[in-house]
Amino acid sequence: MVAAVDLALPPPGLEHEYNTLLTQDTVRFLAELVSTFDLDVDKILQQRIARKVQLDLTNDLPDFSPHTSHIRKDKTWKVSPVPRRLQNRQVDIGDTAPYQTERFLSALGSTAQGIQVDFDDGNCPTFFNQIKGIYNIFQAVHHKFPGTPPISQAPVLMLRPRAWNMVEHNMMVNGKQVPGPLFDYGLLMFHVGKTLFDNESGPFFYLSKLNMPIGTIKATVLIESILASFEMEEILYELRDHSAGLNCGIWDYSASFVSKFGHRAEFLLPDRSKYVNMEKLFLKSYMDLLVQTCHRRGALATGGMAALLLPKDQKSDSYQSVLAAVKQLKLFEIKAGVDGFMVYDIGLVEPMQKLFKEHTRGPNQLHVIPEGVNVTATQLLAMPTGGVTLHGLKYNIAVGVLFIYSWLKGEGHFYYRGQVEDSATAEISRSQVWQWIRHRAKLEDDERTVVSRSLVHNLVEEMKNELQDCYCLSERAKQLLHTATEIFLEIVQKKDFPEFITTYLNLDHTFLVSSSYNHSFHSTAVVAIHSTAQTKSRL
Template sequence: MEVLAPPSGLEAEYAALFTTQSLHFLHELISTFGDQVDQILLRRASRKANLDLSGELPDFLKSSAHIRTDPAWKVLPVSQRLQRRHVDIGDLAPCDTERFIKALQSTAQGIQVDFDDGNCPTFYNQIKGISNVIKAVDNLIPNVPLISESPVLMLRPRAWNMVEHNMMVEGKEAPGPLFDFGLLMFHCGKTLFEHQSGPFFYLSKVESFLEARLWNKIFVWTQQKLGLPLGSIKATVLIENVLAAFEMEEILYELREHSAGLNCGIWDYAASFVNKFGHRKAFLLPDRSKYVNMEKRFLQSYMDLLVQTCHRRGALATGGMAALLLPQDVHGDSYMKVLDTVTRLKLLEINAGMDGFMVYDLNLIEPMQELFRLHTVGENQLCRLREDVSVTPHDLLSMPVGGVTLYGLKHNIAVGIQFIKAWLSGKGHFFYRGQVEDSATAEISRSQVWQWIRHRTRLEENNTVVNRQLVKDLTEELLVELGPLCLSISAKRKLHTAADMFLEVVLKRHFPEFITSYLNQDHTFLSSQDPRRVEDQEQLIPQSKL
């Protein structure tokens, strides 16, 4: 096993993480399951190829019908600390120490400790983030509650598609999720269990019950190695892929001893339609800013089926994250407008039977908890079995009606480019027009631009064709608009690099499966994280040139 030298300034944290014992554990974990992770990715590629070649559409699996029709099985009940999780804080990259501490001090029921969508996986960020989690678990952070009294930590390792460049095991880069999960479990698992506060996880980008089965094998192996009882680990699976929507019961079944439920994630889920069927004109996804929301049939069906599936099996169903940010002026009209919008959208989830959801803005925690108090009774809504729901494959695959607007095209370009710029700066999210944007919104943004170019979609306003030249022209306009906001030569350079990379992604003939995979493997990202190449950081651009 080889591990890169510690990032500058984190020598002590690095030494504490990578002990002889933890390295031995990681080596065993990755050696045991690394090839199976590779098989997962190969199986995904094969499944996509079969869909493309056959022209078929997904359906509920005939081979596992006996699981769906058997009313007897349930998931094991979760611990008391998970029974009431009305409002979690989402997209919290734990390398952001200040925000992590504020979250631990908050009244939220849980924290999505995010090494995935809201996090940029530089080696510095991974080491800093995992170290901060360990300090929180060991009660080494001043002025925060004990881990048994603070919001529960819902640890979210990277998805299967991500690798850790800084660790080699048997000649291969370590799978990102095994690196994150292994270190978190080795250093925190027993302590969390002893304090009845975990270990709890979110599992990202799961596409099939076979992937859930692999996670279950990993959980069983890890519990045995660390001397924890079977079922100690609990995990919420994010259903953020259309193929996974057809296998929700099977996913719960595979994880029935370790399940904390399922979660809805609107933008990754919507982007997966482009990922799997984007070259088919019947699956043209209209402007998300105007026509795509949880009130549309394909998303409402997905949410209703998720709640019904979970509650039928005794599992908790949780919703996505409110990305809007409350303005600072609590007396202003814009404050009430944002609060009313979040309230309306989250009330849809509560009325659907959701047991909880996430917010990004910590100031939304208490208003949303009050929303649950007003509209629900008890710790959760497990008693709502949603027997009124009968979702068909046609419901799940029904594309919303609508077109493409110039505003929507510009917005998607802006989100995609600024996300890449944030990533090149070592950040996994940024703020734009009153809300937080992360890899999920970057995925749907670049997916829509790629698809609209592919199908030469016309703009609603003037019937202009969305083609390569139009997207290039709008990108140039955006650079002119954002250029003055870049206060250093380095920032300006990163903006232009990000624009070039965005264009490369959306102009490719074949759709790159994940923007994070593209960025994580790209030499520009890798070189930008090399401390020897940190240049121009202090060279401010003279104001006369802004």
């Protein structure tokens, strides 16, 4: 079997990195990987669409499936034992886009247990960022960065490829753009998989051509969708030889309610800045179920990321206030039984490690299995009470606009009002604005005012003028911000809810042009690959 491969030319300035990564053998491996799994990826994405259509047509709600009840009722099975270097996941550094070399190196030199090496939420997937980021990982794993510890002593790299809804525009196999996560995964595993395995430092993937044993691959699954919360046991069961646990986070999960049920008035989500937190029933039930499920099956349960940023002056009242706020939020998760969570600010690593030490015993809480917890579908689907505020509406607009603006600049996250914002907070922000317009939600500040298209237009213009002063130092920047406001308005006014803001942006002409999407390709290369049947049997 042969595959035709079209590959873009190197991003300007990254010729060496590109040539190091995309060798002839690597391209052949990527072509084989994509040819093997591309149809499966398409099928799964189509099934996801079909599931949404079914829910809309029937007006049904999700529940625990009776067809897989035998998996949930069988108390005997467990996931494979957690590898030594993953047994302590107490504090990881999140949103670490590896193309940002300075932050990546700071994380490598920290005392954190792990680093979320992020090609997803905190990353903008320009070709430059992908090649630079993967090359930086290559350098780190092979100990090429002066002053950093060897990979066996550094925080564990928790590699996070792009989501399945993302495509890589700069590579085609058999005339079709390749799935973004397969591009990321393939390059990472080809170049660093064996070295990480030899150093007991992950990435716990099985690739027989790299001579790595079955069961080496370990993956943490992010439960980011309300539908997935009803299938936690099934997910662990299917991945029982490869599971490093499940992760719960607040904003992508909350946004999934709007994605799946946002057109239904009974699922109107109130102002997230005032009424949505992990103590609310629908989120607490989700976290309790995740911890209970994981620990019963011998898997780690990890929480979300603290996005707050510490002020520079450690003696200031504001520093102590932020630190106290993070401690309060994370102590709630620790008491719920999580084995770890993430922080963005590296300065929070040691205070949070101390918090774990004060309130837990041992490297994890696998021994903590919440008893008497019987989470029901009703609890998982219970919308919190509360209304919509003008402050919350303006905040959501600002986050949504600034995220798009950041993407147009090739950046995956940004700082706003003392915390980091990424695609997860952008998702919930634009989701809420779309839903509030759809249901003409009343402002609790003034019940005579409803969230309408005209109100949002006026507020977007107002916020644009405010944001220009802080974020736009050039005419080019002002033009990008103006474009970002136009794209934001497009998204929140769509008749049908766009499922992912990142998909929308990744396919948008404006982003492709602004990110220097490379229209120059190598001549088509035809490479020989193994048959699909043979490949699937080995991977």
